[in-house]
Amino acid sequence: MSNELAKFINSKRRHKTDVAIARQLKIAKDAHSYNKIYDTQPHRLAKHHAMDCGNPKCGLCGNPRHTRKGQDGGRTVQERRQHQDVEHVRDVHNNVILPKNKE
Numbered sequence: 001m002s003n004e005l006a007k008f009i010n011s012k013r014r015h016k017t018d019v020a021i022a023r024q025l026k027i028a029k030d031a032h033s034y035n036k037i038y039d040t041q042p043h044r045l046a047k048h049h050a051m052d053c054g055n056p057k058c059g060l061c062g063n064p065r066h067t068r069k070g071q072d073g074g075r076t077v078q079e080r081r082q083h084q085d086v087e088h089v090r091d092v093h094n095n096v097i098l099p100k101n102k103e
Helices: 004-030 077-082
Strands: none
Touching: none
């Protein structure tokens, strides 16, 4: 490292990595399934999210277009919200007064 700018950039990069590891370690400790290997090897979380199980068929970790082929043609939540029928009332709760049909 010849100059101070290069040293600063390198230390900033390392600090950013350390902060990301600490954040993922905190998330992992709050989770119910905490792996004890993170105590001795916290750098495993540098490029791996703590809540990612690694299963591509998981509903949370996998791609919704591939994991939910049968339901709504594999559309995401945002796509389903965009294509829903807003004119038709489907939400019937006990405190909702349904509009009367004008016939």
